[in-house]
Amino acid sequence: MPRLFTALExxxxxxxxxxxxxxxxxxxxxxxxxxxxxTLRFIGDVEGHIADEIANxxxxxxxxxxxxxxxxxxxxxxxxxxxxxxxxxxxxxLAALQGEIDRICQRLGIxxxxxxxxxxxxxxxxxxxxxLDVAQYLSARGNxxxxxxxxxxxxxxxxxxxxxxxxxxxxxxxxxxxxxRASSRIDNASDAVRIxx
Numbered sequence: 001m002p003r004l005f006t007a008l009e010x011x012x013x014x015x016x017x018x019x020x021x022x023x024x025x026x027x028x029x030x031x032x033x034x035x036x037x038x039t040l041r042f043i044g045d046v047e048g049h050i051a052d053e054i055a056n057x058x059x060x061x062x063x064x065x066x067x068x069x070x071x072x073x074x075x076x077x078x079x080x081x082x083x084x085x086x087x088x089x090x091x092x093x094l095a096a097l098q099g100e101i102d103r104i105c106q107r108l109g110i111x112x113x114x115x116x117x118x119x120x121x122x123x124x125x126x127x128x129x130x131x132l133d134v135a136q137y138l139s140a141r142g143n144x145x146x147x148x149x150x151x152x153x154x155x156x157x158x159x160x161x162x163x164x165x166x167x168x169x170x171x172x173x174x175x176x177x178x179x180x181r182a183s184s185r186i187d188n189a190s191d192a193v194r195i196x197x
Contacts (some may be wrong), residue, residue: 002158004043004051004171006058006101008094009155010036010121014070014146018086018121021073021144025084025137027129035168036121038088040154041101043110050108055156055172057104065176066093069148070121073141077126081134085120086144094119097154097176152176 010018015036022030043054072087088094098117106112126134156172 002051002160002169002171003045004054004156004158006040006043007037007155007157007168008040008068008151009153009170010038010070011149014149017144017146018070018123021086021123021141024140025124025126025129026133027127028084028124029127030124031122037157037168038119038121040098040117041105042113043105046110051171053108054105054110057108058101058156058172058174061097061100061104061154061174063097063100063176064093065150065152065178066091067148068094068151070146071144073123073138073144074120075126075134075138079131081126081129081131083125084123084134084137086123088119088121091119094151101154 015033018036019033046054068091069089070086071089074085074087075081076083076085095117098119102112102117153173153175155170155174157168158171159168
C-alpha cells in the first residue's frame with residue numbers, strides 16, 4: 001500500500017542549487033535530486049477508497065499561485081541528528097495552502113500530525129553522524145538561498161517504504177490559479193449558467 005502525502009515540487013533551478021549542498025557530511029545518505037519536494041501534509045498508509053475521498057476533497061482547494069524561495073539549512077535531532085534540510089522563507093500563501101489541506105484531512109478523519117508544520121526540503125538522512133560534523137556542515141552553508149520560484153500547483157504523492165526516501169510518484173496534481181479573483185469570477189459565471197438552465 002502506498003504512503004500518501006501532499007507536497008510542492010521543487011523546480012529544476014532550485015533543485016540544482018540544492019544539489020550543490022550534497023557532500024561533506026560523514027554518515028549522510030543524500031536524497032536524489034529528482035526526489036526533492038516539500039511535504040505539506042503527511043497522510044500515511046490509507047485504503048484506496050480513502051485515497052479517492054482525499055483526492056475528491058482536494059479538488060475544492062482554490063488558491064492563487066505564489067512565489068517561494070528556499071533559504072538557510074538546518075538539522076532535525078540536536079543530540080542525535082537524523083536529517084539535514086533546506087529551509088523556506090516565510091510565506092503567508094504557503095501557510096494558508098497548508099492550513100486548508102490540513103483542515104480537509106482532519107475532516108476526513110486523517111489523524112493530525114503532532115508536529116508543527118515547518119516547511120523544508122530534506123537533503124539527507126543521517127546515520128551515526130556526529131553533532132559536531134553536522135554543526136560544521138551547517139555553519140559552512142548557513143547563507144544558502146535560492147532565487148524565488150513560482151508555485152503553480154500542489155500534488156498528492158506516494159512513496160514505498162524504502163531506505164533514504166523515494167522513489168516518489170505524483171498521483172494527482174491540482175493547479176493554483178494565476179489570479180484568484182479571475183478564478184472566482186469564472187466559478188460564479190459557471191454557477192450562473194447552471195442556474196439559468
